[in-house]
Amino acid sequence: MKLTGAEIFIESLKKEGVEYLFGIPGGAIIDLHDALYRQDDIKFILTRHEQAAVHMADGYARATGKPGVVLVTSGPGATNTITGLATAYMDSVPIIVFTGQVPTPLIGNDAFQEADIVGMSRSCTKYNFLVKDVNELATTIKKAFHIATTGRPGPVLIDFPKDVQVAKAEFKYPETIHIRGYNPTYHGNPKQIRKVVKAIASAKKPLLYVGGGAIISGAHEEIYKLAKKLQIPVFTTLMGIGAFPEDDELSLGMAGMHGTYRANMAIQYCDLLISIGARFDDRVTGKVSDFAPYAKIVHIDIDPTSISKNIKVDYPLVGDAKLVLQEMLPLFDQYSSVDWKEVRKPWLEQIEKWKNEHKLAYDMQTDEIKPQYVIEKLAKLTRDEDPIISTEVGQHQMWVAQFYTFKKPRRLLTSGGLGTMGYGFPAGIGAKFGFEDKPVYVIAGDGSFQMNEQELATIVAYNKAVKTIILNNGYLGMVRQWQQLFYGRRYANTNIEVQPDFVKLAESYGLKARRIRKKEEVEDALRELVAYKGPYLLDVIIAREENVYPMVPAGASLNNMLLT
Amino acid sequence: MKRIYSIIVENQAGVLSRIANLFSARGYNIESLSVAPINEEGLSRMTIVTEGNEQVLEQIGKQLNKLIDVIKVIQFGEEPFVEREMALIKMHTDMNTRAEVLRIVDIFRGKVVDVSHDSYTIEVTGDSDKIDAILSLLEPLGIKELARTGKVAMIREKKR
Ligand SMILES: Cc1ncc(C[n+]2csc(CCOP(=O)(O)OP(=O)(O)O)c2C)c(N)n1
Ligand SMILES: [Mg+2]
Numbered sequence: 001m002k003l004t005g006a007e008i009f010i011e012s013l014k015k016e017g018v019e020y021l022f023g024i025p026g027g028a029i030i031d032l033h034d035a036l037y038r039q040d041d042i043k044f045i046l047t048r049h050e051q052a053a054v055h056m057a058d059g060y061a062r063a064t065g066k067p068g069v070v071l072v073t074s075g076p077g078a079t080n081t082i083t084g085l086a087t088a089y090m091d092s093v094p095i096i097v098f099t100g101q102v103p104t105p106l107i108g109n110d111a112f113q114e115a116d117i118v119g120m121s122r123s124c125t126k127y128n129f130l131v132k133d134v135n136e137l138a139t140t141i142k143k144a145f146h147i148a149t150t151g152r153p154g155p156v157l158i159d160f161p162k163d164v165q166v167a168k169a170e171f172k173y174p175e176t177i178h179i180r181g182y183n184p185t186y187h188g189n190p191k192q193i194r195k196v197v198k199a200i201a202s203a204k205k206p207l208l209y210v211g212g213g214a215i216i217s218g219a220h221e222e223i224y225k226l227a228k229k230l231q232i233p234v235f236t237t238l239m240g241i242g243a244f245p246e247d248d249e250l251s252l253g254m255a256g257m258h259g260t261y262r263a264n265m266a267i268q269y270c271d272l273l274i275s276i277g278a279r280f281d282d283r284v285t286g287k288v289s290d291f292a293p294y295a296k297i298v299h300i301d302i303d304p305t306s307i308s309k310n311i312k313v314d315y316p317l318v319g320d321a322k323l324v325l326q327e328m329l330p331l332f333d334q335y336s337s338v339d340w341k342e343v344r345k346p347w348l349e350q351i352e353k354w355k356n357e358h359k360l361a362y363d364m365q366t367d368e369i370k371p372q373y374v375i376e377k378l379a380k381l382t383r384d385e386d387p388i389i390s391t392e393v394g395q396h397q398m399w400v401a402q403f404y405t406f407k408k409p410r411r412l413l414t415s416g417g418l419g420t421m422g423y424g425f426p427a428g429i430g431a432k433f434g435f436e437d438k439p440v441y442v443i444a445g446d447g448s449f450q451m452n453e454q455e456l457a458t459i460v461a462y463n464k465a466v467k468t469i470i471l472n473n474g475y476l477g478m479v480r481q482w483q484q485l486f487y488g489r490r491y492a493n494t495n496i497e498v499q500p501d502f503v504k505l506a507e508s509y510g511l512k513a514r515r516i517r518k519k520e521e522v523e524d525a526l527r528e529l530v531a532y533k534g535p536y537l538l539d540v541i542i543a544r545e546e547n548v549y550p551m552v553p554a555g556a557s558l559n560n561m562l563l564t
Numbered sequence: 565m566k567r568i569y570s571i572i573v574e575n576q577a578g579v580l581s582r583i584a585n586l587f588s589a590r591g592y593n594i595e596s597l598s599v600a601p602i603n604e605e606g607l608s609r610m611t612i613v614t615e616g617n618e619q620v621l622e623q624i625g626k627q628l629n630k631l632i633d634v635i636k637v638i639q640f641g642e643e644p645f646v647e648r649e650m651a652l653i654k655m656h657t658d659m660n661t662r663a664e665v666l667r668i669v670d671i672f673r674g675k676v677v678d679v680s681h682d683s684y685t686i687e688v689t690g691d692s693d694k695i696d697a698i699l700s701l702l703e704p705l706g707i708k709e710l711a712r713t714g715k716v717a718m719i720r721e722k723k724r
Contacts, residue, residue, distance in 0.1 A: 122578070181635045182632045304630070308619070
């Protein structure tokens with residue numbers, strides 16, 4: 001029996017196990033929505049902006065590890081997805097975005113609501129397709145899911161013209177797919193693995209550098225084993241947070257521009273830096289020529305283009321982090337007679353010293369609410385419920401990274417690579433769709449929240465108990481901090497005191513909401529927020545000019561930290 | 565440092581744009597580029613000449629390999645290879661210059677492929693040095709128009 005393109009679309013998504021589609025309808029995809037209407041397996045989540053739909057799919061994907069799927073119309077619907085695609089591309093998130101397109105005979109004619117989305121999205125997708133023939137639709141969808149979810153994952157876009165949605169073809173979903181130009185390397189080169197094992201075993205001051213790739217590949221257990229077995233201290237990047245338990249004695253927290261003193265110092269004095277699924281981003285390395293000056297560098301990554309891109313690497317190792325570590329771990333058995341605790345003592349003592357020299361801290365002697373205090377309190381109150389925390393971008397994002405103690409992977413959702421304001425709120429909503437019974441907290445800045453606040457409607461419409469905390473400083477705080485420290489306190493265009501009454505705004509959508517201004521209200525308000533059974537928004541008026549410390553000024557080397 | 569990349573790609577819409585984008589997004593310049601189908605169905609060969617330091621060239625090679633539409637990347641460097649380029653050169657000619665132009669064309673084993681009362685169109689093939697050499701000799705005699713194909717290249721088979 002022949003099916004229409006729209007029906008093939010739905011049957012293919014079912015084969016891929018898709019539960020949700022996020023998006024907004026329109027003329028160019030009305031046939032797809034009609035087909036969605038006539039079935040119950042796939043639920044369409046109606047958002048209020050296409051950018052937010054992509055961030056929701058992204059949050060769903062980061063939290064669950066499954067691909068997130070988006071459906072939007074042609075033209076403006078399609079162009080609204082660009083920021084979401086670029087965000088997912090930078091952080092290697094598997095999402096598939098379907099865009100409606102004008103009928104194939106009209107493509108290229110500047111038809112109504114036509115946009116060359118394939119051209120526009122080429123540089124912010126892992127791959128993209130224009131489906132011109134309904135007979136190729138099922139295979140194209142199969143390819144899209146395959147490309148998005150394998151190797152180094154990333155967003156894939158399928159442009160789906162209106163006439164292809166109504167044309168008919170025999171439906172046959174391919175079981176497997178082979179793309180001749182696409183063969184990611186998963187297993188490590190055995191010879192290179194042996195070399196790396198030797199290097200690690202003979203290092204005096206080894207240090208593990210764990211990035212987002214470790215979370216994507218699910219390598220956290222192997223990293224834990226390696227660190228524990230050989231007593232190697234571990235720091236993570238922002239994207240790697242959760243890949244190693246932050247309450248472990250070997251954890252140094254996050255490194256880089258707003259990293260901990262001990263992590264940054266450890267980088268500068270280690271003799272072997274073992275990078276797993278990280279890409280030596282400038283926010284981590286600071287001044288490249290001064291980065292890890294005494295260290296040989298091991299770099300394990302599935303993407304060969306990440307290796308030796310910014311920093312010359314001594315031991316490149318291409319492969320999937322989890323597999324490579326699994327292949328590596330048994331080789332350490334040959335050193336079973338070594339007492340690693342004893343061997344590592346001087347190095348770990350040095351790190352302990354750094355730890356005590358400068359801890360993450362803030363001034364507690366005020367009535368004003370310090371943002372760090374809010375995060376610390378939230379961390380305490382939610383310690384046993386294993387929640388997902390989603391952040392926006394700015395100072396609040398860094399305070400979450402510094403003061404929330406993450407112990408598991410896929411618990412922090414944050415736009416690391418692109419730094420997209422407006423990401424966190426919808427991403428948190430997407431995560432909640434993935435995990436009905438896991439608490440989701442969104443930590444937002446007052447500026448970022450306004451970039452996708454319209455999604456308050458979405459959480460009410462689907463009754464998602466997303467809990468939002470706005471750390472409200474009336475500033476585009478992170479930019480203001482730079483202006484204060486490096487631009488003579490000239491606060492150009494960073495004051496955002498003119499803003500909605502977030503409590504009334506939330507209430508107008510039907511949420512429960514509250515505002516607090518004093519330190520002694522924090523605990524009570526957080527308890528209420530945690531216990532509440534529906535969506536909730538807490539507007540926290542914080543110390544306006546609080547800064548994020550430590551801070552390595554952009555382009556400076558890691559040991560030049562501003563500490564207060 | 566110059567490098568020639570010979571790339572086997574899927575012959576489909578968007579491939580050229582992906583490759584061009586790979587260079588432009590990183591601020592690398594393409595010095596010459598040629599594309600044409602090869603004998604295997606659905607595939608084309610692109611030959612790209614570019615310049616950069618060792619690190620840039622290594623990164624370009626990896627980035628090309630990473631593209632899903634790219635089946636194979638051959639970098640020309642150490643191993644012996646043949647490279648050829650073709651040029652069409654239209655010359656202003658008159659009584660005084662015709663003989664000289666013909667003599668030069670002859671020396672370079674070129675061909676005159678079109679003639680009018682005041683012009684010759686010349687075809688010449690060779691490595692880039694040869695093309696550069698004939699051009700420098702023809703230049704003073706009045707070049708009207710020039711089209712070069714860009715390089716194509718292949719590894720030399722081992723002889724024994
Ligand atoms: C879409 C977008 N526009 C601009 C920026 C630049 N930017 C980075 S942080 C920031 C301020 C964010 O303000 P807010 O959300 O209130 O967070 P705060 O730093 O005050 O905690 C800005 C404007 C950005 N990251 N993203
Ligand atoms: Mg703010």
